[in-house]
Amino acid sequence: MSASVIADGTHSPADELRAAAQKLRALALAASTATDGAPTANWNVKYEEFHPGRGLLCGDYIINGRGERVGWPLLHRGGSQFRTTCMAPQHAEYAAAMGPSVGLALAGWLTEASTTPSCMSDGALALARAINHPAT
Incomplete structure (x- = not known):
C-alpha cells in the first residue's frame, strides 16, 4: 500500500x-x-450467583467485606428494582476483552x-x- x-x-x-x-x-x-470519577479501565464480567448464565459488565474491581475481589461498578444501566440489566455471557466477555x-x-x-x-x-x-x- x-x-x-x-x-x-x-x-x-x-x-x-x-x-x-x-x-x-x-x-x-x-x-x-x-461519571462519578470511579476508575473503569479494567473491564470484567461478574456472573450473578443466583442467575447462572447472566453476565454483568463491570468497569473495575473492589474487595468486598469477605476479602474477595469482585467486579464493580456496573457499566450498564436499566432494569428495575427486581430485574437486573445484564448481557449474554458471550457479549459481556467480548466487551470486557475489548x-x-x-x-x-x-x-x-x-x-x-x-x-x-x-x-x-x-x-x-x-x-x-x-x-x-x-x-x-
Missing part, C-alpha cells in the same frame, strides 16, 4: 489512520472513568502506522476504516 494513494477521494491512508487513532483514544479514555486498555493499545498502533510507512498495512487501514465509518 502506498501512503500517497487517496483512499476515499479526500483523505490519504495516513489521514484515516490518524483520525481513527484520535477517535479510539478519546473513546477509550472516556470509558476509563465512570475494554479501554485494548482501545488505547490499538490507538497507539494506528498512530505509529500513520507515521511509519513500514508499519502501514492493509490491516491497519481496515481497522481505521471500521472505526471511522462503522456499519449502520
Whole structure:
C-alpha cells in the first residue's frame, strides 16, 4: 500500500489512520472513568450467583467485606428494582476483552502506522476504516 494513494477521494491512508487513532483514544479514555470519577479501565464480567448464565459488565474491581475481589461498578444501566440489566455471557466477555486498555493499545498502533510507512498495512487501514465509518 502506498501512503500517497487517496483512499476515499479526500483523505490519504495516513489521514484515516490518524483520525481513527484520535477517535479510539478519546473513546477509550472516556470509558476509563465512570461519571462519578470511579476508575473503569479494567473491564470484567461478574456472573450473578443466583442467575447462572447472566453476565454483568463491570468497569473495575473492589474487595468486598469477605476479602474477595469482585467486579464493580456496573457499566450498564436499566432494569428495575427486581430485574437486573445484564448481557449474554458471550457479549459481556467480548466487551470486557475489548475494554479501554485494548482501545488505547490499538490507538497507539494506528498512530505509529500513520507515521511509519513500514508499519502501514492493509490491516491497519481496515481497522481505521471500521472505526471511522462503522456499519449502520
